[in-house]
Amino acid sequence: MDSLSYFEKIGVKIPTVLLPKKDIDMTKWSVIACDQYTSEPEYWAKVESIVGDSPSALKLTFPEVYLESGNSEERITKINSTMEKYIKENILEAHGPCFIYVDRKTSHTPSRKGLIIAIDLEKYDYSPGSQSLIRATEGTVIERLPPRIKIREKASLELPHVMLLIDDPEKTVIEPLAEKADSFEKVYDFDLMMNSGHIKGYKIDDEETIGSILSALEKLADPDTFRKKYSVGTDKDVLLFAVGDGNHSLATAKAHWELIKNSCLPRELESHPARYALVEVVNVHDSGLTFEPIHRVVFNINPDELLDSMVSFYKDENCSYRKLSSMESILNELQALNSNKHSHAIGFCTNEGFGIIEVANPSRNLEVGTLQAFLDVYIKHNNDIKVDYIHGEDAVLKLGTQKQNIGFFLPKMSKHDLFKTVILDGVLPRKTFSMGEADEKRFYLECRKITR
Structure with missing residues (x-):
């Protein structure tokens, strides 16, 4: 197997994966992606109580709910020292070079299949109009990168919550692994915390299977x-890998590598571990993968004033809103209005009730683009306002119906439209879709060294 030729063509590297040693409680070790439940500190308080003093990925990551707590420097220093401690005390054991075949069960699906690989950041470009092999699907907010880069710049390990998608309708890359999973070494098999399902992982290190995976990817990239x-x-x-989750985490890895490579000797560029990023690859055609909308909740506002501002903002596109009596009435109205492909309809909730916004002649392709364009301008002129991006209608109802808040309900996009849309139109508006509900997000589990 000429791995260099595959590397050059498809930007894939076979990583050395680090996993907790056998006596570690894996349920306490593995925690959900840091960008989840950002307006629900009670979730993370519960996670901390479950983990206690046990070794855990919680202690190697920075949940975004704490980003504005005022002790970022102290927390980052503690993260870096804990990484070194886990390496020194052999909390983590090396497996590989290998891929990991992942089978994830959630309360919403019996199986979602994935493959842990390392990708070459030289083949990834998140800038608008990018034609790179590995590409962002949504706009990258550059202002969000510096605090993430600061976390990574002295880190000795990376833990991925990035999920990349492939468009493999014939199911040639990942699905064949499921058929012979019993022949692979099982490296983990446990329940995830907070009722988030179950996960199994299988090590793939034989040359024949790895060669088949790389060959199938190469055909997709022809x-x-x-x-x-x-x-x-x-x-x-060619677009081979589209970022499904963790867009800003992967952009951070790229920005970090761009800083590092300036100090590398030419002979060091190909082998430097920071040039690569650990990711999970999922087939967009996997029956266990669903696309869910990412809703919005806006805090510290007068709801009626915001709604009137949106009507004024889109006056040339015939924008209006009306109030309704219940969530059920929103759903009924959305179903009726969304049958008209020319207009955009967005539901909302406040502490006074429910309603529908309708833009009859929208200039943007997606409802999320219509809403986000307005919010970006509105927030810019109102410094006290905060927007959070929410997975699941229940969370929107809980937060949006609190005083001085408003929650917006957005429709889902078809996952089968993703690749062609990105190829033809470029990146989508940020936070357009979520791969599943919040509790289906990738959990931190595997690690990889990113320093020499």
Whole structure:
């Protein structure tokens, strides 16, 4: 197997994966992605009580709920020292070089299959209009990167919550692994905390299976196949991996590498561990993968004033809103209005009740783009306002119906439209979709060294 040629063509590296040693409580070790439950500190308080003094990925990551707590420097220093401690005390054991086949069960799906690999950050570009092999699906907010880079710059380990998607309708890359999972060494098998399901992981280190995986990826990346598949010309370069989750985490890894490589000797560039990022790859056609909308909650506002401002903002697009009596009435109205493909309808809730916003002649393609364009301008002129991006209608109802808040309900997009939309139109508005509900998000589990 000529791994270098595969590396050059598809930007994949076979990583050395670090996993907790056998006597570690894996349920306490593995915690959900740091960008979840950011307006629910009670969730993270519960996680901390479950973990206690046990070794845990919680102590190696920075939940975003704490970003504004005022002790960021102290927390980052503690994260870095705990990483060194876990390495020195052999809390983590090396497996590999290998891939890890992942089978995740949640309360919403019996199985979602994934593959842990390392990708080459030289093949990834998050800038608008990018034609890179690995590409962002949503706009990257550059202002969100510096605090994340600060966390990574002295870190000895990375823990991925990044999920990349492949468009593999024939199911040639990941699905064949499920058929022979029993032949692989099982490296973990446990329940995830907070009723988030169950996860199994299998080590793949034999040359034949790895060769089959890389060969299947190479076929997906064939330029002629790509152009026929999407009916595009030579002006469109191959998109093999689309970022599904963790866009800003991967952008942080890229920005960190760009800083590091300036001090590398030419002979060090290819082998430096920070050039690569550990990710989970999922097939967009996996039956266990669903796309859910990411809703919005806006805090510290006068709801009626905000709604009137939106009507004024979109006066040329015939925007209006009306109040309704219940969540059920919102759902009924949305179903009726969304049958009209030319208009945009967005539900909302406040402490006074419910309602519908309708934009009859929208200039943007998606409802999320219509809402976000307005919110970006509105927030810019109101410094006390905060927006949070919420998974699940229940959380929107809980937060949006509190005084001086408003919650917005957005429709879901079809996962089958993702690749062609990104290829033809570029990145989507940020926070357009979520891969599953909040409790289905990737949990931190595997680690990889990113320093020499």
